[in-house]
Amino acid sequence: xxxxxxxxxxxxxxxxxxxxxxxxxxxxxxxxxxxxxxxxxxxxxxxxxxxxxxxxxxxxxxxxxxxxxxxxxxxxxxxxxxxxxxxxxxxxxxxxxxxxxxxxxxxxxxxxxxxxxxxxxxxxxxxxxxxxxxxxxxxxxxxxxxxxxxxxxxxxxxxxxxxxxxxxxxxxxxxxxxxxxxxxxxxxxxxxxxxxxxxxxxxxxxxxxxxxxxxxxxxxxxxxxxxxxxxxxxxxxxxxxxxxxxxxxxxxxxxxxxxxxxxxxxxxxxxxxxxxxxxxxxxxxxxxxxxxxxxxxxxxxxxxxxxxxxxxxxxxxxxxxxxxxxxxxxxxxxxxxxxxxxxxxxxxxxxxxxxxxxxxxxxxxxxxxxxxxxxxxxxxxxxxxxxxxxxxxxxxxxxxxxxxxxxxxxxxxxxxxxxxxx
Numbered sequence: 001x002x003x004x005x006x007x008x009x010x011x012x013x014x015x016x017x018x019x020x021x022x023x024x025x026x027x028x029x030x031x032x033x034x035x036x037x038x039x040x041x042x043x044x045x046x047x048x049x050x051x052x053x054x055x056x057x058x059x060x061x062x063x064x065x066x067x068x069x070x071x072x073x074x075x076x077x078x079x080x081x082x083x084x085x086x087x088x089x090x091x092x093x094x095x096x097x098x099x100x101x102x103x104x105x106x107x108x109x110x111x112x113x114x115x116x117x118x119x120x121x122x123x124x125x126x127x128x129x130x131x132x133x134x135x136x137x138x139x140x141x142x143x144x145x146x147x148x149x150x151x152x153x154x155x156x157x158x159x160x161x162x163x164x165x166x167x168x169x170x171x172x173x174x175x176x177x178x179x180x181x182x183x184x185x186x187x188x189x190x191x192x193x194x195x196x197x198x199x200x201x202x203x204x205x206x207x208x209x210x211x212x213x214x215x216x217x218x219x220x221x222x223x224x225x226x227x228x229x230x231x232x233x234x235x236x237x238x239x240x241x242x243x244x245x246x247x248x249x250x251x252x253x254x255x256x257x258x259x260x261x262x263x264x265x266x267x268x269x270x271x272x273x274x275x276x277x278x279x280x281x282x283x284x285x286x287x288x289x290x291x292x293x294x295x296x297x298x299x300x301x302x303x304x305x306x307x308x309x310x311x312x313x314x315x316x317x318x319x320x321x322x323x324x325x326x327x328x329x330x331x332x333x334x335x336x337x338x339x340x341x342x343x344x345x346x347x348x349x350x351x352x353x354x355x356x357x358x359x360x361x362x363x364x365x366x367x368x369x370x371x372x373x374x375x376x377x378x379x380x381x382x383x384x385x386x387x388x389x390x391x392x393x394x395x396x397x398x399x400x401x402x403x404x405x406x407x408x409x410x411x412x413x414x415x416x417x418x419x420x421x422x
Contacts, residue, residue: 001025001181004077006070006102008035010046010155010256010323011119011148012083017051018159019081020058022181028066029073039066047322047349050156070102071109079178080110081146083119092263094123103130107139115142115174118194121201121261123268127168127194144169144178145194147201152255153320165189168197202268205261210282211246212253216289219249219420229420230402249419251328251374251400252289254317259326290328293372293400294335296417300370300396306340309393311368313361314375314401315347322349329374330355332400336372344368348377362391369394371414376401385412 001024005016008030016028030036038045042059044052058064067073074080084098099120110116116134118127127145134141145168150158165182167189169175175191182189190200219229229249237244253259262283269276301308310333317327324330330352333343337354344356346364351357358364361383365371371392373380380403389395389412397409399418409416 001078002076003027004029004074004080005083006030006073006080006106007083007085007120008032008039008045008066009083009085010048010152011150012081013044013046013055014048014051014150014155014159015081015083015119015148016064017054017058018156019181020061020063021054021160022184024063024181026058026064027073027075027077028064029070030066030068031070033068036066036068048155049153049320054156070105074106074110074114077110077114079115079117079181080106081117081119083148086120086122086260088260088263091267093267094121094126094260094264096122096126099126099130100133103133104137107134107137107141110139110141112140113142115144115177117144117146117178119146119148121147121205121257122198123264124195124198124202125268126198131170131194142169142171142174143194144174145197146178147197149201149204152323153318161185162187166192166197166200168192168194170194202261202265205257206265206279206282208246209253209258209262209286210279212248212250212258213282213285213289215247216249216252216419217285220289220292222420222422226422227420228422232420249402250376251293251332252286254326254328254331255321255323256325290332290335293374293398293419294332294339296398296400297332297336297341297370297372298339300398300415300417301341301394302369304340305336307342308340308369309342309344309367310336311365311371311392312343312345312355313347313364313371313373313380314377315345315352315355315357316350316375319375319377322347324350324352327352327375328400332372332374347375348379350375362387365391368392369396371397373397373399373401373403376403380404385409385414389413 003024004027006029016026020026086094089095131143167175167178222229233247314329346361396415402418406416
């Protein structure tokens with residue numbers, strides 16, 4: 001099929017490369033000319049495991065091309081995937097201005113039978129509103145809600161080996177046309193109405209945010225009563241009704257999805273007259289988690305961060321990506337800086353404005369009073385802890401990911417403080 005993908009962000013790039021890998025001809029539309037030039041030069045503007053070779057293969061077969069003009073990208077397209085940002089506005093609601101602007105731009109440009117596929121995360125009811133918008137503009141283009149479930153760091157794998165496909169359409173034929181793209185995957189396909197499809201995405205992300213936050217709350221309680229959260233969650237996760245996924249304590253959730261989607265769902269609920277108190281409590285507990293870790297670091301530094309140096313391992317919101325949007329690592333770093341600390345960080349892929357980046361994990365701990373591990377990069381487990389001890393001024397490690405083995409850290413002459421470790 002001829003497919004257009006509008007938006008060359010994390011979702012758009014993986015979607016375009018993945019569809020080309022499946023044998024389709026893909027035209028990728030992107031408003032940023034620098035990003036288009038970078039892609040045409042064979043560069044990949046983001047770090048995502050497996051994305052570079054997938055894009056290279058697509059270029060090699062001629063199945064992908066890059067365009068600054070959206071109308072050019074959608075010419076002769078059977079399907080147009082809208083992969084546009086929907087950031088939170090000042091009220092917490094999803095900002096739909098990008099997607100509305102593109103729909104307005106393309107309404108009378110696409111062929112009458114073209115299907116516009118809303119891949120962006122949008123509040124329930126958005127596709128219905130966009131359908132009316134198309135009609136008011138005199139367009140007969142069809143519209144389908146098709147949420148993405150890509151995790152940064154494993155997005156390529158998630159595209160090629162999904163858990164399920166969700167398609168929300170007004171007409172069964174339109175749902176079938178989108179579902180057919182993934183016919184060879186052999187995974188469950190949920191065909192429903194557009195609003196229910198949109199709700200599935202928000203429900204999934206909000207539940208996972210709540211599950212992560214519950215694990216953090218259990219870690220805090222385990223720490224208070226003297227239990228070991230690693231053993232506790234192993235025992236809980238072996239219950240087949242619960243399972244082990246997303247039951248690992250950490251510094252709170254981050255990235256481009258969980259923070260904005262939980263806020264947006266609360267606003268969706270408020271607009272519908274429902275007070276989603278449970279989700280509000282999740283957000284409050286998540287914010288508290290970062291404050292608790294900052295306090296751990298402060299206590300490890302002797303109760304005062306003014307003039308102290310904190311070595312920080314990790315800036316990305318999770319391992320496997322360079323994304324620092326709403327990263328708990330950077331948010332904690334700024335809490336420490338606001339209290340007078342000097343933060344010197346290392347991340348193998350990410351950097352963040354206003355936070356000093358160093359060239360290696362060992363350079364990050366030079367003269368440090370405390371080492372904070374905030375992102376679970378596996379390479380941090382291979383660092384010579386004896387060398388860490390020699391380079392640090394202090395000797396305390398605050399492991400906000402429970403990444404290191406406490407006995408190994410203590411064996412190197414360092415003090416270890418994890419989350420929920422007895």
